[in-house]
Amino acid sequence: MKAALQEHTWLLLPAMLAALCTLVPAARAGWGSVRASNRSEYRPEPVHREAERVADRRRLDIEAERRHAFYWAGFQPGLAVGVLPQGYVQASVGATGYYYYNGVYFQPTTTGAYAVVAPPVGVIVPQLPDGADPVVVGPATYYYAGGAFYVQQPTGFAVTPAPLGVTVTGLPPGAAPVTINGVVYFVAGSTYFLPVMQGGVTVYVTAHP
Secondary structure, eight states, X not given: XXXXXXXXXXHHHHHHHHHHHHHSOOOOXXXXXXXXXXXXXXXXXXXXXXXXXXXXXXXXXXXXXHHHTSGGGGOOTTOEESSOOTTOEEEEETTEEEEEETTEEEEEOTTSOEEEEOOOTTOEESSOOTTOEEEEETTEEEEEETTEEEEEETTEEEEEOOOTTOEXXXXXTTOEEEEETTEEEEEETTEEEEEEEEXXXXXXXXXXX
């Protein structure tokens, strides 16, 4: 009896499956399915592009941490210190004297302290600040650090006006935002930096408003 019942059930199974298919609507591939991913309008971004963006972000994070490690990163114009750092040198532009140490320029105040000032154009120092990055513009090579651009001279390195159209990854210490004709710039000394997006991150281009 049990064997006859099992045989009867197997005979009815195809009919039962056919009836079930008529009651259940056809499943449609969702956007997360393999079939949906092959649709012509579905274009996932290649993995290597996202990997490149991640690498760029990591590189910029490392660059930011690297810049913060330099002596000049902790000083911005207007900051006053009571004692000059050991190893400073004297420099001048015309009759104006400065004290210089590793990318930072000081001038004495009436209170006996020393105020940090913006890198003065024309001053010549014996060596570049730590972390100076070379920037090639045509036949000339500049070095950028602490918000200043330097060019090599026979007697050392001279602070020069910023070349226009140069891209840097970080702003000088103390750079402040300013809006000119509806455009936001960052200004440090006499140099203006225009923030732009490049590769999904913000970089800064020297500009003339």
